[in-house]
Amino acid sequence: MDLPVMPPFQPMLAKSVAGVPAADSVAGGLVYEPKWDGFRAIVFRDGDEVEIGSRSTKPLTRYFPEVVEAVLAHLPQRCVVDGEIVVPLDGQLEFDLLTQRIHPAESRVRRLAEEFPAHLVVFDLLALGDESLVDRPLSERRATLEQALSTAGSPVHLTRVTTDAVEATDWFNAFEGAGLDGIVAKPLASSYAPNGRVMLKVKHARTADVVVAGYRLHKNSTAERPLLGSILLGLYADDGRLQHVGVCASFAEARRAALVEELAPLVTDFADHPWGEWRDEAAQASGRLPGGQSRWTGTKDLSFVPLRPERVAEVGYEHMEGRGDTARFRHTAQFKRWRDDRDPGSCGYAQLEEIAKFDLNDVLS
Known part of the structure; x- marks a missing residue:
């Protein structure tokens, strides 16, 4: 594997705030996303090679063979994306099913992958082809990500976004019923800061x-x-x-x-x-x-x-x-x-x- 962004790589983090911040509270504005309740994943693809790194940079690849297959089917040939691995069941996210995957027995992992397949929700793009996008503002990274995933399909999903704080508040109230975790607000002008708490998260209390x-x-x-x-x-x-x-x-x-x-x-x-x-x-x-x-x-x-x-x-x-x-x-x-x-x-x-x-x-x- 030879990519402009290589594992191990620490994801950008968020700090907690009490309520959905105003869109103009940060220079350059904010964009809001649903906060997914799953395993944070930095996904590296170089042709037929795929690696999945966790929030702590430990590899998750062996635990999610169906996500590897989805990456090969739906992501660009050479890319690095930031996202969340989730397991849907009956119209809701089930975190407990996700944790069951961290198991030493490959037979168990394969069985769970077939019975309760995981999905990948993508919300940032760190590299595409031979170019690193880490230093680009989020507004550019998001536009490039939308184009890169324009033909992708389930079980790979591009997370929805809004620049409207009122709509984000509606999401905060409604989406919890689907098992989501809250709302994340991201500065549109910010570069990608590994291990930096640049984003803002609003969670239920x-x-x-x-x-x-x-x-x-x-x-x-x-x-x-x-x-x-x-x-x-x-x-x-x-x-x-x-x-x-x-x-x-x-x-x-x-x-x-x-x-x-x-x-x-x-x-x-x-x-x-x-x-x-x-x-x-x-x-x-x-x-x-x-x-x-x-x-x-x-x-x-x-x-x-x-x-x-x-x-x-x-x-x-x-x-x-x-x-x-x-x-x-x-x-x-x-x-x-x-x-x-x-x-x-x-x-x-x-x-x-x-x-x-x-x-x-x-x-x-």
């Missing part, structure tokens, strides 16, 4: 009251000075089971020490805990329990201190992953405050905001 059911110790914790690392959170399903939905973290060191003392009266035995089965190897293999290993955690110590599920915390989150009473927080939640006025048994899935469905095909078209 919500709160939920959750049951505190345990905690993990911080990596810097010692026997002399135990420090809390993260709090394990649960929600009650309709059948009465306490489902593990994620964690909250990011406490100051002094707060980590104080929380260990504050939660000490709630420490209990696993035999009396709703997640006591986490120590069973078969249960751990499911990856759904708070003590279970997964392809993401590897050999990381996931043991936790069990707490009687008697306290409630309000946490901030962006959106959920999964469906029904197996849904969980997509990212680490943010601790807001204790809710001593709430009965833990009242903390169920019904409190979560119902997102109006939106057909993903209407976003891709």
